Amino acid sequence: MTASPLQRVGAFALAALAGVGRPDDVTGEVLAGVVEKMTSHLVGTVKVAKAADLGGFWLGASYLLWPNSKLNPTARGKQSPPEREKLIREWRARPDLAGWPGVPCAYCGRAACDWYGKVDIPLGASVAHRNTTAPGHEGTPLCYPCVASLWAFPYGASLSGGRAALMHSWDDDFLARMTRSTVDQTLQDAAAGPSKGAKPGPYARELWVLRAVRAYSRRITSGVELIVLSNSNKEQLLATQELGQPVAEWLRSINRWPDRRAGYPALVAAQQSKQVPGEAFLAKRAFTRPAQVVDFAIGHVLGQISPKVLIPAETTALAPLLYSYCREVLTMDDKDVERIKELAGRLAALLGQDSRPGPFRDFIRANSKGGNLHGWFRSKGVDWLLFPRPNGTPPVLLPIQDYRLLFEDERSWSWRRLLVFAVLEALAEAGWEPKGSQEEFQEIKELADAAGEGQEEGAEQ
Structure with missing residues (x-):
């Protein structure tokens, strides 16, 4: 666990994918197994012609998350499925110990296994942009667990509208519960294939957080951040807003008090406008x-x-x-x-x-x-x-x-x-x-x- 919200969400996503309780339990063969599971999801796209086809979920997500990676190269249309699989597995393979750069991981301080750029780190600079790194560096040094966490964070995110939305909190119990739930939903979305569902309503992401907070059964001890990002070549975005701990805990506690629970529909109705439903506007105002x-x-x-x-x-x-x-x-x-x-x-x-x-x-x-x-x-x-x-x-x-x-x-x-x-x-x-x-x-x-x-x-x- 580090001070990076993306790495933290990714660490809990690794735990959810491994079927264990905490990131500390993702060690040794468990970590290798989770990385292999994520790699297999990407390999599942090798026979897909385009992202809108059945089985193209992670190909579509890759343009948002990992542009110009081995999953979506410019020459992809000329590659055979075996060639695509070979490149994907090489990309996600653990670097050989002999080639480690001999510098500490930028996130946790352990020995870095390689230099990484935009194809692995959201909003990270390309390794070609030498002016964004320290002299002599070839990117950002990361250890294998940290880069694996960054590969995993999209499972703990809502991927829609060309952007990724994440919930993060320094309350680890809340973060574990919400990330596990989001991982389950992401896996369902990936298995279901492309869908032309209803267009999201106003403040849909804020409403997503509000409903998650209200459904939580334990006291929330820290604020809840909503992080929205895009790592695509068309749009570089990182926007963060926080639902403060007092309002998050108040929203969660409504169901504990019968008189508050009975008044919630009236509160929702009181927030609405002609264009925005009441609960969506309640979520937006609670954040801002x-x-x-x-x-x-x-x-x-x-x-x-x-x-x-x-x-x-x-x-x-x-x-x-x-x-x-x-x-x-x-x-x-x-x-x-x-x-x-x-x-x-x-x-x-x-x-x-x-x-x-x-x-x-x-x-x-x-x-x-x-x-x-x-x-x-x-x-x-x-x-x-x-x-x-x-x-x-x-x-x-x-x-x-x-x-x-x-x-x-x-x-x-x-x-x-x-x-x-x-x-x-x-x-x-x-x-x-x-x-x-x-x-x-x-x-x-x-x-x-x-x-x-x-x-x-x-x-x-």
């Missing part, structure tokens, strides 16, 4: 801008307010997910989240004592574009003093600590959005059902739409 998950969920709830339903049913379903996300992923302090919920309870008590929709409308307006939430609190602070208050509530509607969260904290915008949601939840729990005209309810609907759009705009900033 985790705070947007909450922002868009609250915006969605506000967008569900209608002249017939002022308190959407999604409110109570989403509450356990959003509060846990704020604490566990966005690292909002527990005491501050509880402050917002307690303030929301006071606001719900104040708004709920009036069966008319007007006070609720004013609260939504204060949180919409151009709204004056500060002025609204000044006005309602007086009402809180004048009207009967629930037992055990403080005489001040907006204590100084709550004021600082909403108006002075670096996360003030997020605290305000959470407050809007918490007020809706508190009103739902109280069973508040206002009575008013259709015109009043329609106005609230329009204001809620504006407030929801404002949250989404804030999330994009």
Whole structure:
């Protein structure tokens, strides 16, 4: 095992192909047997005319992974199957000890068995490009186990669209499980032959990682990287993005809590757009801008307010997910989240004592574009003093600590959005059902739409 994600994925792929538990078990004859198995997969392409033919899976993959290798030379069409097999086996043969270069492996420091370039190492420089290596070197020195790992990593990758996508994590247990599953899928794809399946949807690779994380049964102790690469002559690409450990573990733990599990469909629906399905957008936001998950969920709830339903049913379903996300992923302090919920309870008590929709409308307006939430609190602070208050509530509607969260904290915008949601939840729990005209309810609907759009705009900033 080394510090290279590609080598690590490849090492676990070797273990999966060998049918053993860990890379440490791939030793001696086991390693030789796995390399022979991989070589036999490549040899299986020698009678294939082109990659689209049955049995051409690894020939097609070779243009992405090993361009200009012995598997896909320019003169391949003029070679006989025995000639092709001979060249492939020579390429994948273990170098004779007498010809080892006498330098350490660039990855692990053991004795290198040869110099390697682009036909073996993704994104590696060609051995013809002397200016990319140290003086006197003929490429990158690698030991046989490390180069075997690089040959094996494609089995632990999703190969589609001319690119390879890998999941990597420094959590070895997670990496072992995910690589083993991917190896099984790759072998199935190779055996099935060419397929004209449905075109992948938006953010398909991010969604692949999200579903793998959610299906994992143990605690995830490190972030999960999504690595997308191309080593072809047409495109050199290496793109990496990470699903942080807090959000990965939160996504995995949803199934452990019945209330979170029950609210997951509502969370997915809250993330969707006209072009992108909800779970795909949830995956993308979890990778790139985790705070947007909450922002868009609250915006969605506000967008569900209608002249017939002022308190959407999604409110109570989403509450356990959003509060846990704020604490566990966005690292909002527990005491501050509880402050917002307690303030929301006071606001719900104040708004709920009036069966008319007007006070609720004013609260939504204060949180919409151009709204004056500060002025609204000044006005309602007086009402809180004048009207009967629930037992055990403080005489001040907006204590100084709550004021600082909403108006002075670096996360003030997020605290305000959470407050809007918490007020809706508190009103739902109280069973508040206002009575008013259709015109009043329609106005609230329009204001809620504006407030929801404002949250989404804030999330994009």
